[in-house]
Amino acid sequence: MAAARQAELFADPPPALPDGVSLFHGRIGPRESREILDAMLGVFAAAPPYRLKIKTGAYVINRMTNCGAWGWHSDTHGYRYIDAHPERGTPWPPIPAALESAALSAAAECGAAFAPDACLVNLYGADGRLNLHQDHDEADFTWPIVSFSFGADAVFALGGGKRRDPVVPLTLRHGDVMVLHGAGRMRFHGVKKIVPGTAPFAHPAIPESGRLNLTVRRAK
Numbered sequence: 001m002a003a004a005r006q007a008e009l010f011a012d013p014p015p016a017l018p019d020g021v022s023l024f025h026g027r028i029g030p031r032e033s034r035e036i037l038d039a040m041l042g043v044f045a046a047a048p049p050y051r052l053k054i055k056t057g058a059y060v061i062n063r064m065t066n067c068g069a070w071g072w073h074s075d076t077h078g079y080r081y082i083d084a085h086p087e088r089g090t091p092w093p094p095i096p097a098a099l100e101s102a103a104l105s106a107a108a109e110c111g112a113a114f115a116p117d118a119c120l121v122n123l124y125g126a127d128g129r130l131n132l133h134q135d136h137d138e139a140d141f142t143w144p145i146v147s148f149s150f151g152a153d154a155v156f157a158l159g160g161g162k163r164r165d166p167v168v169p170l171t172l173r174h175g176d177v178m179v180l181h182g183a184g185r186m187r188f189h190g191v192k193k194i195v196p197g198t199a200p201f202a203h204p205a206i207p208e209s210g211r212l213n214l215t216v217r218r219a220k
């Protein structure tokens with residue numbers, strides 16, 4: 001590990017996280033990362049990433065796609081889970097086995113066992129970001145959200161139960177897994193910015209100078 005990176009990692013104790021927000025730093029090692037990322041290339045071939053629209057017709061900055069039985073989609077009709085790629089009309093490809101088992105084991109350690117049927121795939125370019133939001137389109141909020149980070153660091157904003165609550169910045173790095181469960185499940189959250197140049201290695205599934213985020217969930 002480079003000396004500067006080591007100093008940065010050990011300079012401050014990590015902030016104490018609230019109940020229901022579990023962050024496993026470096027949980028996915030290099031070998032498992034490559035296995036998951038290689039499998040994501042198959043997902044992209046079957047379900048090419050695309051740019052979503054919001055109700056006003058404006059495009060969202062990040063590209064996205066999905067795997068699993070259900071995929072989250074947004075267009076001028078609003079947000080919802082759908083069972084096929086909107087441009088291809090074909091079912092979403094399955095969640096890769098290595099990703100599903102990593103999600104199940106992290107969730108189980110949080111006491112939040114679940115049966116995933118959806119995975120949102122967010123592709124952030126160097127200028128990617130995600131507005132503060134709650135994940136509220138799933139049928140049951142006792143099911144956790146298990147989020148994987150690959151590529152460049154993200155400055156993640158963790159808020160509270162109300163939009164106006166203060167937010168805490170957290171750095172999410174390649175290989176980190178965050179689980180929102182129980183009392184943490186409905187916290188507002190977003191991505192303030194990507195920090196280009198911080199990825200440990202390049203991979204064709206990770207946008208150049210950017211970040212790949214996978215959130216494994218149960219939708220229905």
Ligand SMILES: O=C(O)CCC(=O)C(=O)O
Nearest residue numbers: 120122135147191213215
């Ligand atoms: O990119 C991230 O870390 C968060 C993604 C997210 O909140 C979502 O897909 O709902």
Ligand SMILES: [Mn+2]
Nearest residue numbers: 133134135189
């Ligand atoms: Mn979210």
